[in-house]
Amino acid sequence: MHILPGLTHTVVHILHTYGLIGLFLLLVVEEAGVPLPAPGDTLIALAGAQPGRTLGYTAQVLFLCTLAVFIGSSALYWVMRVGGRTFVDRFGRYIRLNQQRMDRIEAWIVKRGTVAIVLGRLIPGLRIPTTAICGLTRVPYRVYAPSAALAGFLWASIYYLIGSLLEKHMAVITSSIIGVFDSIADSTMLSALTAALLFALAIGAWHAYRRWKGRRPTSTGPTTVSTDASTRS
Numbered sequence: 001m002h003i004l005p006g007l008t009h010t011v012v013h014i015l016h017t018y019g020l021i022g023l024f025l026l027l028v029v030e031e032a033g034v035p036l037p038a039p040g041d042t043l044i045a046l047a048g049a050q051p052g053r054t055l056g057y058t059a060q061v062l063f064l065c066t067l068a069v070f071i072g073s074s075a076l077y078w079v080m081r082v083g084g085r086t087f088v089d090r091f092g093r094y095i096r097l098n099q100q101r102m103d104r105i106e107a108w109i110v111k112r113g114t115v116a117i118v119l120g121r122l123i124p125g126l127r128i129p130t131t132a133i134c135g136l137t138r139v140p141y142r143v144y145a146p147s148a149a150l151a152g153f154l155w156a157s158i159y160y161l162i163g164s165l166l167e168k169h170m171a172v173i174t175s176s177i178i179g180v181f182d183s184i185a186d187s188t189m190l191s192a193l194t195a196a197l198l199f200a201l202a203i204g205a206w207h208a209y210r211r212w213k214g215r216r217p218t219s220t221g222p223t224t225v226s227t228d229a230s231t232r233s
Helices: 003-031 040-048 055-083 085-095 099-112 114-122 127-136 141-165 167-180 187-215 221-232
Strands: none
Touching (some): 003 055, 040 141, 055 127, 055 141, 114 127, 114 141, 127 141
8 A cells, every 4th residue: 555655756756857758758658558656647747837947848848748648659559459359358457448438439439530539538537548449449540640649739738737837836745755755766767667668669569560470471382382393303
């Protein structure tokens, strides 16, 4: 029971220590379907609550958040598209995905198309399931990708604005957390986070390769010619 608060404070410490790089990596991991103890919207709000914000800083945050959402959600989309039901059966409970929710989201996407993807990616609790359903139902990536990018930009903008409006309150919370847990995370934490991300992407690529290799037609022409030649000799 004491692990979750410690993890939450560690995530916030990463954001505080490594700044935009930490924010980018954390969002990619979350969008790829790995739950974080501190939600991504909270992390963006904390970034928006930083004092001394400039137009350049704001542009960097929104760009990196949108890019992180695009990369992470695209990874999850392809894992779901390649792994399909097997992945859902094994890990669906970890990303709050059950059959009833899948059917409801699928019907919504079929009816509303791009609008449903954008709205689903903006609604808390439906972000990850929306991406999973798009992969499972093989929504064309050319349709999903721009929808996810647009939703990512809107999502980041909303929570960045919330953070900037609540700057004083969030600054007090952040400073108190960092003051207590300042020694929890160091450079090894960032390395471990990066390694976990690379491992997840490697697993996804391996499954995609196995699926592609299994579907590739096997040519028996050369074997037949070799056998005939042996018979004649």
